[in-house]
Amino acid sequence: MELPRPELALVPRPRRVSTRSGRFRLDATTRLRVTPGAEAAANLLRTLLAPATGLRLEAAADGAFVLALDPALTGLGDEGYGLTVSPKGALLRAAHPAGLLRGVQTVRQLLPYDALSERPVRGVAWDLPAVEITDVPRHAWRGSMLDVARHFQPVPYLRRYVDLMALHKLNVFHLHLTDDQGWRMPVAAYPRLTEVGGRRTESMAGPAGSDRFDGVPHGGSYTRAELRELVAYAAERGVTVLPETGVPGHVRAALAAHPELGTDPARRLDVWTHWGVCENVLGTDDHVLDFFRTVLDEVMDVFPSPYVHIGGDECPTTEWERSPAARARAAREGLPGPRALHPWFIARMAGHLMRAGRRPVVWAENDVPLPLECTVMSWRDPGHARAAAERGHEVVHAEHRTTYFDYARGHGAGEPPGQPGIVVDLRTVYDVDLAPPTPDPRVASRVLGAQGQLWTEFVQTPEHIEYLTYPRLCALAERVWDGTSGWRDFTARLTGHRARLDALDVPHADPPPTVSVPPRVGGVR
Numbered sequence: 001m002e003l004p005r006p007e008l009a010l011v012p013r014p015r016r017v018s019t020r021s022g023r024f025r026l027d028a029t030t031r032l033r034v035t036p037g038a039e040a041a042a043n044l045l046r047t048l049l050a051p052a053t054g055l056r057l058e059a060a061a062d063g064a065f066v067l068a069l070d071p072a073l074t075g076l077g078d079e080g081y082g083l084t085v086s087p088k089g090a091l092l093r094a095a096h097p098a099g100l101l102r103g104v105q106t107v108r109q110l111l112p113y114d115a116l117s118e119r120p121v122r123g124v125a126w127d128l129p130a131v132e133i134t135d136v137p138r139h140a141w142r143g144s145m146l147d148v149a150r151h152f153q154p155v156p157y158l159r160r161y162v163d164l165m166a167l168h169k170l171n172v173f174h175l176h177l178t179d180d181q182g183w184r185m186p187v188a189a190y191p192r193l194t195e196v197g198g199r200r201t202e203s204m205a206g207p208a209g210s211d212r213f214d215g216v217p218h219g220g221s222y223t224r225a226e227l228r229e230l231v232a233y234a235a236e237r238g239v240t241v242l243p244e245t246g247v248p249g250h251v252r253a254a255l256a257a258h259p260e261l262g263t264d265p266a267r268r269l270d271v272w273t274h275w276g277v278c279e280n281v282l283g284t285d286d287h288v289l290d291f292f293r294t295v296l297d298e299v300m301d302v303f304p305s306p307y308v309h310i311g312g313d314e315c316p317t318t319e320w321e322r323s324p325a326a327r328a329r330a331a332r333e334g335l336p337g338p339r340a341l342h343p344w345f346i347a348r349m350a351g352h353l354m355r356a357g358r359r360p361v362v363w364a365e366n367d368v369p370l371p372l373e374c375t376v377m378s379w380r381d382p383g384h385a386r387a388a389a390e391r392g393h394e395v396v397h398a399e400h401r402t403t404y405f406d407y408a409r410g411h412g413a414g415e416p417p418g419q420p421g422i423v424v425d426l427r428t429v430y431d432v433d434l435a436p437p438t439p440d441p442r443v444a445s446r447v448l449g450a451q452g453q454l455w456t457e458f459v460q461t462p463e464h465i466e467y468l469t470y471p472r473l474c475a476l477a478e479r480v481w482d483g484t485s486g487w488r489d490f491t492a493r494l495t496g497h498r499a500r501l502d503a504l505d506v507p508h509a510d511p512p513p514t515v516s517v518p519p520r521v522g523g524v525r
């Protein structure tokens with residue numbers, strides 16, 4: 001099949017692209033002229049192009065490829081850039097370093113598709129087509145969430161995950177670090193969290209509620225050094241790592257390590273081997289709050305992200321209703337009942353983050369009012385996003401029907417069955433509705449953007465992660481970066497872009513020959 005020229009297959013599509021005649025060849029003689037502040041972008045360009053092209057792109061004062069940081073450039077925002085390529089050279093300019101990093105990804109996409117290969121490629125002329133590009137993202141939050149709690153992934157794979165995000169100009173890597181089935185975040189003050197909470201004896205082999213188990217132990221956790229290295233690696237690519245250590249539900253792994261955190265300190269629980277919503281939640285005594293403040297202190301120490309996610313989803317209140325201590329706590333706090341301990345707990349954690357200068361992010365739940373300072377991640381219903389934006393919250397779209405990549409991609413035989421009745425196909429992702437229907441620009445401006453989510457109860461390998469993520473994440477990246485292209489235009493460009501995914505060995509076909517897709521089973525977590 002004839003592929004479109006790379007400049008016609010950019011994903012996400014830049015705001016303005018004009019093609020010109022001619023091309024500029026990158027070869028062994030090409031030098032970079034790098035102005036102060038543009039060094040990181042120059043290094044990234046070299047790092048990304050070296051494996052396939054072998055180009056060294058050394059610095060020289062008269063280099064024909066110019067990377068320039070120019071704070072006087074107005075109108076490009078934090079992440080916009082301008083790129084001019086003519087037969088004589090190339091000029092990449094931005095007002096902020098992050099804009100240059102986005103422009104580097106465009107340069108990479110303008111080259112022949114094989115430039116993305118991780119192996120040396122011979123016999124290809126590394127030509128950049130002459131173009132004039134001005135590019136600015138529409139949304140500031142362009143994210144991708146990976147659940148490393150249900151199935152652990154080592155840091156070398158997370159680096160690749162970040163690289164694939166950065167290729168698509170995504171900028172928030174939401175790392176879901178803790179859940180009922182595993183605690184992956186190192187906390188020096190409480191080593192049992194990873195030593196005990198980081199392992200489970202086996203995993204449920206069927207859907208939530210099934211009585212079949214695989215008999216295979218599963219475990220893993222990160223060190224602080226590894227996570228710091230990941231944060232630095234991501235920053236070099238303009239990606240912020242958003243950590244999530246969730247409370248007050250989804251904490252069974254923490255309770256296995258520290259029974260004193262629960263509503264019944266005498267009870268011994270294992271790290272959960274089931275899927276579904278676990279009814280065990282945190283107790284509400286002061287020492288529990290203090291424990292999780294310490295956890296958050298260590299999270300903040302490792303992750304410089306201005307935003308920190310504290311979970312808040314799916315917290316059954318039955319244990320609190322049964323617990324005299326929790327009922328007494330609710331009464332002492334003047335709450336209408338134990339159910340209100342859910343937002344109360346979140347507010348305590350949010351306050352701790354705010355006092356440290358960070359911004360709490362919380363999953364939206366039905367009937368759980370949140371402090372206005374919380375950024376709301378809307379996952380059940382787009383109506384939650386609208387309501388939250390109207391109340392005054394910042395909002396990130398993460399709705400399950402449009403952005404959950406663990407749901408089936410289509411109706412094909414090789415697809416996981418997904419949530420009963422729900423297929424999140426490419427078109428559904430592309431059609432994600434990001435704007436609240438409001439004439440009030442203040443409300444609209446509170447919608448920061450959107451992100452894809454991959455929950456991994458039934459996803460164990462990098463190949464399966466990527467099969468489910470691509471090309472759906474390409475569609476989401478397109479929508480959050482620009483979003484005005486139209487479906488036909490996007491799918492035409494995606495045809496060429498798939499050649500990039502091939503060059504990177506990302507499985508994206510339907511279904512890929514190398515992946516056997518285990519059954520995905522139903523049940524909202």
Ligand code: ACM
Pocket residue numbers: 313314363379525
């Ligand atoms: C979620 O899917 N429980 C946020």
